[in-house]
Amino acid sequence: MLDVSSLTVEYATGKNPVRAVDDVSFHVDAGQFVGIVGESGCGKSTLLFAVAQLLSAPAAITAGSVEFRGQDLVALSGRRLNAIRWQNLSVVMQSAMNALNPVMSVGAQFADALRAHGMSSRKAVAARSAEVLRLVGIDPVHLKSYPHQLSGGMRQRAMIAMALLFTPDLVIMDEPTSALDVVAQRSLMTQIKELQREIGFAVIFVTHDMSLVSHYSDRLLVMYAGQLAEAGPTRRIFDNPLHPYSRGLLEAFPSIKGPKVPLQGIPGAPPDLSIIPNGCRFAPRCPAKMPQCETTPPALLDREGVRVRCLLYAPASGNAAPGEQAKETAQ
Amino acid sequence: MTEPPSVTELLRADRLTRHFKIGGALSQGTLHAVDDVSFSIGEREIVALAGESGSGKSTVARLLARVYRPSSGTVTYFDETGNGRTLSSLRSRRAGLRYSGQVPMVFQDPFSSLNPVFRVSHGVLRALKLHRPDLSAGERRAEAARVFDVVGLGAAMLDRYPHELSGGQRQRVGFAQALATKPRLILADEPVSMLDTSIRIGLLNLMAKLRDEEGVSILYITHDIASARYVADRLIVMYAGQVAESGPIEDVLAAPRHPYTQLLLSAVPDPKAPPPSTEAVAAASGERGEPPKVIDPKPGCRFMPRCPVSVELCGQVTPELKPLGAGEVACHVAQTGAEVKAFT
Numbered sequence: 001m002l003d004v005s006s007l008t009v010e011y012a013t014g015k016n017p018v019r020a021v022d023d024v025s026f027h028v029d030a031g032q033f034v035g036i037v038g039e040s041g042c043g044k045s046t047l048l049f050a051v052a053q054l055l056s057a058p059a060a061i062t063a064g065s066v067e068f069r070g071q072d073l074v075a076l077s078g079r080r081l082n083a084i085r086w087q088n089l090s091v092v093m094q095s096a097m098n099a100l101n102p103v104m105s106v107g108a109q110f111a112d113a114l115r116a117h118g119m120s121s122r123k124a125v126a127a128r129s130a131e132v133l134r135l136v137g138i139d140p141v142h143l144k145s146y147p148h149q150l151s152g153g154m155r156q157r158a159m160i161a162m163a164l165l166f167t168p169d170l171v172i173m174d175e176p177t178s179a180l181d182v183v184a185q186r187s188l189m190t191q192i193k194e195l196q197r198e199i200g201f202a203v204i205f206v207t208h209d210m211s212l213v214s215h216y217s218d219r220l221l222v223m224y225a226g227q228l229a230e231a232g233p234t235r236r237i238f239d240n241p242l243h244p245y246s247r248g249l250l251e252a253f254p255s256i257k258g259p260k261v262p263l264q265g266i267p268g269a270p271p272d273l274s275i276i277p278n279g280c281r282f283a284p285r286c287p288a289k290m291p292q293c294e295t296t297p298p299a300l301l302d303r304e305g306v307r308v309r310c311l312l313y314a315p316a317s318g319n320a321a322p323g324e325q326a327k328e329t330a331q
Numbered sequence: 332m333t334e335p336p337s338v339t340e341l342l343r344a345d346r347l348t349r350h351f352k353i354g355g356a357l358s359q360g361t362l363h364a365v366d367d368v369s370f371s372i373g374e375r376e377i378v379a380l381a382g383e384s385g386s387g388k389s390t391v392a393r394l395l396a397r398v399y400r401p402s403s404g405t406v407t408y409f410d411e412t413g414n415g416r417t418l419s420s421l422r423s424r425r426a427g428l429r430y431s432g433q434v435p436m437v438f439q440d441p442f443s444s445l446n447p448v449f450r451v452s453h454g455v456l457r458a459l460k461l462h463r464p465d466l467s468a469g470e471r472r473a474e475a476a477r478v479f480d481v482v483g484l485g486a487a488m489l490d491r492y493p494h495e496l497s498g499g500q501r502q503r504v505g506f507a508q509a510l511a512t513k514p515r516l517i518l519a520d521e522p523v524s525m526l527d528t529s530i531r532i533g534l535l536n537l538m539a540k541l542r543d544e545e546g547v548s549i550l551y552i553t554h555d556i557a558s559a560r561y562v563a564d565r566l567i568v569m570y571a572g573q574v575a576e577s578g579p580i581e582d583v584l585a586a587p588r589h590p591y592t593q594l595l596l597s598a599v600p601d602p603k604a605p606p607p608s609t610e611a612v613a614a615a616s617g618e619r620g621e622p623p624k625v626i627d628p629k630p631g632c633r634f635m636p637r638c639p640v641s642v643e644l645c646g647q648v649t650p651e652l653k654p655l656g657a658g659e660v661a662c663h664v665a666q667t668g669a670e671v672k673a674f675t
Contacts, residue, residue: 039527039529039530040498040527151385152384180384181383181384181554182554182555182556182595182598182599182600183383183594183595183598184383185598185600186598186600208527208528208529209528209600210528211528211600211601212600214600215600248529249528249529252528252529252531252532253528253557254532254535254557254558254560254561255557255601256556256557256560256584256596256599256601257601260560260561262536263532263536263561264532264533264536265529265530265531265532265533265536266529266530267533269497269499269500269530
C-alpha cells in the first residue's frame, strides 16, 4: 500500500546540507503495524514528515519516492495532496498538548476537519464526531470539552479519534505515548491495536522506546544516523538482533523480573549529520568494531528476510557483491 | 516508619500534606495534592518515589525543596551531627541556604533547566560562590572541574554552551551542579524521563555511583518502575496524593500487596517476555480508569473506583499505611492478611 523507496531528505543549512534521511526504503502493507525506532536525532521524525509530505523549508526531499496506493506523493500538487491527507492518510502528532487548539472545543476541531473535507450537514458532523470519540472510549459529552479539561491520556485518545474521522488506510503516529505514564501507555497501545483489528488501517509508529513496540508491531525499522540499521519482522529482531546497535537498544532496558544485571546502555552520542564519518556511522560507539569499519561504509544486506547494515554480515571478500544487496522489495 | 538499624536517618516526612485552593468565587474547591504522606530517607540510600502523573510525587519533591510550604505535617532534616530540625524552623537566610545546598534538586527537563546564553560552568560556579563562599576563584574552578569529572563529563566540557551538549550530557551538568554544593540528599524529579532509553542507563549508573562513591542519598522520582528497580534501595508508590505501598524495592516488586502497585507492575512493557495473550490484552483494555483529581475528597480508599477486589469498608474509611511483611501498605483488603491478586 505504501512503498517508500530510496527516500533522501536534506536540510539546506549553510555550506553543507544535512542529510537527515539517507536512502531509506521500506513498505507497509494494508493493515500492518510498522514500528520505527531510534534515538533522538536519528531522522525518524523527519522520515515521517517526508512520508506525509509535511516537510517545510529548509528540509526537502532530494531523492526517492513515496508511493501511496499507486500515486507518488512526492510529485503530487498541494491540492491533490489535500484530498488524500486525513481522508486516506492521517497523522497523530507527538504532543497532544500542543497539537490540539486550546481555545476551541474538541467537537469544534473535529467539525473543522470534517467540513474541510466536504461534510456539510451539521447532523452528520455531530454523528460522526460522536462515533469516533466512542471508538476510542471517550464519552461523546466531551465533544463540548476544551483540551485542558481532558487528562493527558484522553487528549491523546482524542487525537487518535481525530485521525480516524475518515477511516483512513494509513495512520502515522509520532511518539503518541511519550507524555503518558505506563498504565495510560499500555491502555492506549492496546486500544490502537484493537481499533486496527476492527477498522483495518495500517500504522506507522515512531518511538524511541523499543520495549513499547515489541508486542504490538509486525515489522520494525531500526534507524541510526539517518539510515536504516536493521529492518525486519519484529519478533525476529527482538529474539535475534543482528546489528550491534539494535542489540544495544534492546539491552538498554532494565527489567522488573529476573536477576538484576549491570547494564551499560550505548555510550557516546549519535554523530553530527553535517560531518558524516567515512566508514560505518555507528563505529565510534560500537562494541563489535573491526578495523575496516572505520573506512568501509556498510551496505544494507539481506539476511533471510532481515535487512541489516553491518560489516559483520558482509561476505568475507570485503564489499558485498551486488546480488547480496537488499532490494527495495525485499520482504 | 520502621528502618533497619544500620541506616542513619537523614530526612523524615511526617503526615506531610499540601492542599491547593482552586476554582473561582463560585466553584471553590480544595485540591488535595499530597495527603498524610509519611516516609523517611536514610544515609547512602536511593529511594524511588513512583506513581502516575498527578499522583503528587512532584509536589512532595517541592515540599522537600521548600518551594511549597506544607498545609500540615512536618519535614525533619537531620544534619551531620544528627540534630533534627523541621524545615519550617529554618527561618534565617543562612539556615535556608545551608539546607538547599545540602538538599539540592535536579530537574526533569535538561533542555530548559540550563541557561542557553551562559557556558555550562556558570551554574556550577554560581552555586559554589553562593554555598561555599570560603573558596577562592581558583578553588571554585578546580572544584567545578572535579564535579564535572565525577559525573563523567571531563573538565574540558566546562566551557561549552548548553546547545553543544546532548540531552544526556546536559542532565549530567544538572547532577554536577547539585554535587558542587556538597549535598547529602539530591532530589531528582524525573531526571531521565526526557532522555533516550539508550542513554538513560548511563545516568542511572551515575546515580548509583554518587551513592556508592560520594555517599549521597537520592530521592528518585519516576514513573518508570524498571529503572527504579535498577538503582533504588527502597520504593514508595504514591496514588492520588497518598502512599499506597512502600518497602525494600525487591520485596515490593516480588510480592506487591497493594492492587495499584500490581496494576503499575503489570503495565511495564517487557521486551523479553512473550507477547501477551489475547485475554490479557482484553483484560488490560478493560482497564481504562484514570487517577482521580482529588478535589474535596470524601473518606474512603482513593483507588476503589479502579479496584477489582474492593470491599464495603473501602468506600467508608481511608486506609492507613500500616506495616505488612517487609514494607507498609495502605489497603484494607491486604491488611486483613488476605492475598490480593488484582492485576497480574
